[in-house]
Amino acid sequence: MKGSTTIVRRVVQSLRHAGLVASVLAATAMLCVAQSAPLAAAPVLRVCADPDNLPFSNDKGEGFENKLAVLLAERLGQELEYTWSSEDSGDVSNTVGEGACDLVMGYAQGTGLIEDTNPYYYTSYVLITRADDPDLKDVETLSDPQLRGKRIGLFAQTPPASIxxxxxxxxxxxxxxVNPGESSARAAEAVIGEIASGELDAALLWGPIGGYHAVQAKVPLRVVPLVKESAGPNTIYPITMGVRPNEPQWKHQINKLLADSEQEINVILREYNVPVLNQKGERIAAGAALR
Structure with missing residues (x-):
């Protein structure tokens, strides 16, 4: 376990500002509970989540992952119960006890740290500009020459920064x-504020974070998913739920539930202005199929 914690710490260090860091920390939690009892023995659906990380989750149940957890618990006929752990802690092994978690709601597919469900949505990084900026109104890629000389805000060590x-x-x-004790989602508020005030011309943020804060800005902002990049690191990611390994029946049950609830899930995501995409990177309407 000491070696696994070291690996997770290194991954968190490199992805801290990508908006996906909560998934890696949740993976640590899942590693700590791998030997817990099967869900069938529990009267509740136990979810690991951050208590202050909107739009994803908070301890008031206001995030879209909170709403998704409620949906799943209702369809499973289970009571919903949370284990709270802040994403900025870097190590949740001391705060999450054995058997504390059945699901991690938002987990980037393919890290290999815990078991993935099937993706329940696809999303991407986004370019955010003022809607009234005539120079950037048609920009859809980071290779566009209109971006030259523009003031662009971003978090380091993210795919758009490399591009x-x-x-x-x-x-x-x-x-x-991201300041100590602060979530990456909350830190993005400052970026959005500087676009609205004109201090920045554009920003590059993780889609769910950028979309959520953009609609709350004081001026209209344009949010463009970065889905047309022809070179550099990937900007589109499938998002899954994390489950404990070696529990195939539980994983199959959740996969079926996600497939059956696809339209309701998309509606919830769109309510938070999450850019929901299909596998080709095309933006889809609420309730439409991912495929």
Missing amino acids: LAMHGLVSNVKPFE
Whole structure:
């Protein structure tokens, strides 16, 4: 377990500002509970979540992952119960006890740290600009020459940051950081605020975070999913739920439930302005199929 914790810490260090960090920390929790009893023996659906990380979750049940957890618990006929752990802790092994978690609601597929369900939505990083900016109104890729000379805000060590560097657009970049005790989602509020005020011309954020905060800005903002990049790291990701390994029946049950609830899930995501995509990177309407 000591070795697994070290690996997770290194992954968190590299992805901290990507908006996916909660998934990695949740993976640590799942590693700690791998030997717990099967769900069938429990009267509740136990979910690991961050208590202050909107739009994903909070301890008031206001996030979209909270709403998804309620939906699943109702359809399973279970009571919903949370184990809270902040994403900025870097190590939840001391706060999550054995058997504390049956599901991690948002988990980036393919890290190999815990078992994945089938993806229940696809999303991407986004480019955010002011809706009234005539220079950037048609920009859809980071290779667009209209971005040259523009002030762009982003978090370091994210895929869009690497793509900007490939196109020689780092000279006017303003990097942002997550302060101690602060979630990456909350830190994004400052980025959105500087676009609204005109201090920044554009920003690159993780889609669920950028979309959620953009609609709450003081001025209209344009949110463009980065789905047309022809070079550099991937900007589109399938999002799954994390489950304990070696429980195939539980995984199959959740996969079926996700498939049966697809329309309801998409509606919830769209309520939070999450850019929901299909596997080709095309934006889909609420209730439409991912495939």
